Amino acid sequence: MFWMVRVAVLSAGSWGTTMAKVFADAGSDVMIHARRPEVADAINQRHENPAYLPDVTLPGGLRATTSAAEALKGAAQVVLSIPSQTLRTNLTAWAPHIGADAVVVSLMKGIETHSGQRMTQVIHEVTGIPAERIAILSGPNLAREVAAQQPAAAVIACPDESTAAALQQACHTHYFRPYTGTDVAGCELGGAVKNVIALAVGLATGLGLGDNARALLITRGLAETARLGAAMGADPLTFSGLAGAGDLIATCASPLSRNRTFGEHLGRGLTVEDATVTTKQTAEGVKSCGAVLDLAGAHGVEMPITEVVSAVIAGTVSVPDAAEALMSRAPKPERYGV
Structure with missing residues (x-):
């Protein structure tokens, strides 16, 4: 039996907006966080993000806000898509608003410069969320092509296979095919x-x-x-x-x-x-x-x-x-x- 999953996507760049669209197309209840009010307004009022995905129509149910706390409220799955070197600072501010049982998904493909840590390691260190509830989504995913609903696939890697499977269900559409795995380090290194x-x-x-x-x-x-x-x-x-x-x-x-x-x-x-x-x-x-x-x-x-x-x-x-x-x-x- 399918139930609607509440998903928060931080932030509203090209890949974050694209994956917000994927989750929404798969039937999830999605709220996206945008830093700039004009970006949030365009998503809410015109169902588009011309600053990052011109000429792409977004699902009518996809909502945006400039408040990270509002986006995170009640979210069972939290998707992070920000520049890798800003993750620690932003996540420190966002962490108090992440639900106690939420799953966090990294879309980021980088290594933190001063620590040498992968993004899932930074997430764990900042939030205290156990590794079993932190996942990485990675693959040959050019945002513009995925947003245009051209066929694409990715791997969702998490130490806990049931967590990966739940995320797989939440973002599986007719054009986006997620696979699951447990090799978090390999997926992150490949992406970086x-x-x-x-x-x-x-x-x-x-x-x-x-x-x-x-x-x-x-x-x-x-x-x-x-x-x-x-x-x-x-x-x-x-x-x-x-x-x-x-x-x-x-x-x-x-x-x-x-x-x-x-x-x-x-x-x-x-x-x-x-x-x-x-x-x-x-x-x-x-x-x-x-x-x-x-x-x-x-x-x-x-x-x-x-x-x-x-x-x-x-x-x-x-x-x-x-x-x-x-x-x-x-x-x-x-x-x-x-």
């Missing part, structure tokens, strides 16, 4: 590192390099991700699935990807500051690349693509020198470090 690799693919594209170079970066980027995942206890099979190879391919191949687009801007000569302004929305790999590299160092894992991208972002390696830095590395067996 693929943004860094997408920056590298964007750099290559901006430099005018071809499909061979892009395939090289995607394939070796997946190897880097798997090496780090293995060192951190993730299931190796995760990286051949939706939250690994699937997410990596979509993010690296699509011009809709913020991280690939950011990398293209750099490859064409823009500075990091100018690329940030031009890209407009947050490219998580820019902030997370250093934290990912720190994790690799702490676990003794070699990640040459991540290292070069981090150096480009930090300004210690020029864009033209980035490709040479990778291609001049000593030859190795393809599966070294596995």
